[in-house]
Amino acid sequence: MTVMDEGVQRGKRNKQSTWVWLMALTSNKGLCTYCAVAPSTTLDHEAPIADNGADVWWNFFPACKPCNLWKRDRTALEWLIDQKLHREQPTMGFDTRRMPMRMFHGFEERITRTRREIGEAGRRDWFRHHYGNARHKNKLEMRGYLHACLEELSNYPHLPWTTPNVSTSAADRCTRHMCCGHWHPQARSLDAVILTDDQYTSFSKAAFQEGMTEGDLTAKLIATYLIAARGTGVPTHRDPEAVVPAQRR
Numbered sequence: 001m002t003v004m005d006e007g008v009q010r011g012k013r014n015k016q017s018t019w020v021w022l023m024a025l026t027s028n029k030g031l032c033t034y035c036a037v038a039p040s041t042t043l044d045h046e047a048p049i050a051d052n053g054a055d056v057w058w059n060f061f062p063a064c065k066p067c068n069l070w071k072r073d074r075t076a077l078e079w080l081i082d083q084k085l086h087r088e089q090p091t092m093g094f095d096t097r098r099m100p101m102r103m104f105h106g107f108e109e110r111i112t113r114t115r116r117e118i119g120e121a122g123r124r125d126w127f128r129h130h131y132g133n134a135r136h137k138n139k140l141e142m143r144g145y146l147h148a149c150l151e152e153l154s155n156y157p158h159l160p161w162t163t164p165n166v167s168t169s170a171a172d173r174c175t176r177h178m179c180c181g182h183w184h185p186q187a188r189s190l191d192a193v194i195l196t197d198d199q200y201t202s203f204s205k206a207a208f209q210e211g212m213t214e215g216d217l218t219a220k221l222i223a224t225y226l227i228a229a230r231g232t233g234v235p236t237h238r239d240p241e242a243v244v245p246a247q248r249r
Contacts, residue, residue: 012049016043018145019128019130023128024057025146027040027062033111034070034071034076036102041064048072048073058118082095122162157178157212159178163177165177166181166184169183181213181216
């Protein structure tokens with residue numbers, strides 16, 4: 001369901017914050033909502049600006065430029081209706097050309113899914129918390145932020161905004177377990193240790209495969225060691241040289 005805000009000015013474009021661009025362009029796995037093949041590079045308005053649409057996040061769909069231009073001043077569902085008519089009466093001019101079957105199939109479902117994804121409050125807050133201070137001056141800088149954001153998300157075994165908050169702090173900041181778990185009241189920092197590149201790569205890969213952060217895997221290994229040490233009667237402090245990798249910040 002579309003969010004309506006009567007205080008939003010319609011029929012006029014505004015400069016969007018960097019985090020809003022990232023929040024929208026990374027939805028639908030970073031692909032165009034319409035063709036589901038090309039990377040999304042533009043913010044398309046579900047209700048077109050030319051039709052008094054609002055230039056706000058809840059009216060955005062991520063799109064590639066060719067699809068954005070092809071859709072023109074129609075809503076996504078109006079475009080779909082035109083395509084259905086075009087398939088029945090191709091000479092009547094309902095559309096300029098026929099959509100490929102791979103694009104036509106699942107079109108409406110992608111619209112619904114992407115709208116729901118963009119409307120998710122926890123997801124939106126994550127982008128605002130992590131990229132709210134980012135500023136881009138042009139499209140090149142935006143592409144740089146987008147690349148960095150996609151790279152960051154690819155390093156998490158889970159989407160960070162789907163993990164629990166670890167703190168009840170009233171501060172307006174992210175406290176999601178997967179990315180900002182260090183805000184937990186019982187979080188502890190470990191001194192850095194020396195690892196070879198191969199050791200660190202293997203450890204990082206193991207954490208990802210376990211669906212854990214490096215810090216969580218470290219804590220698991222420590223807990224396993226302490227339990228084993230108690231079970232065998234071995235003092236847990238007997239080997240001050242024993243170290244484990246610290247959580248990467």
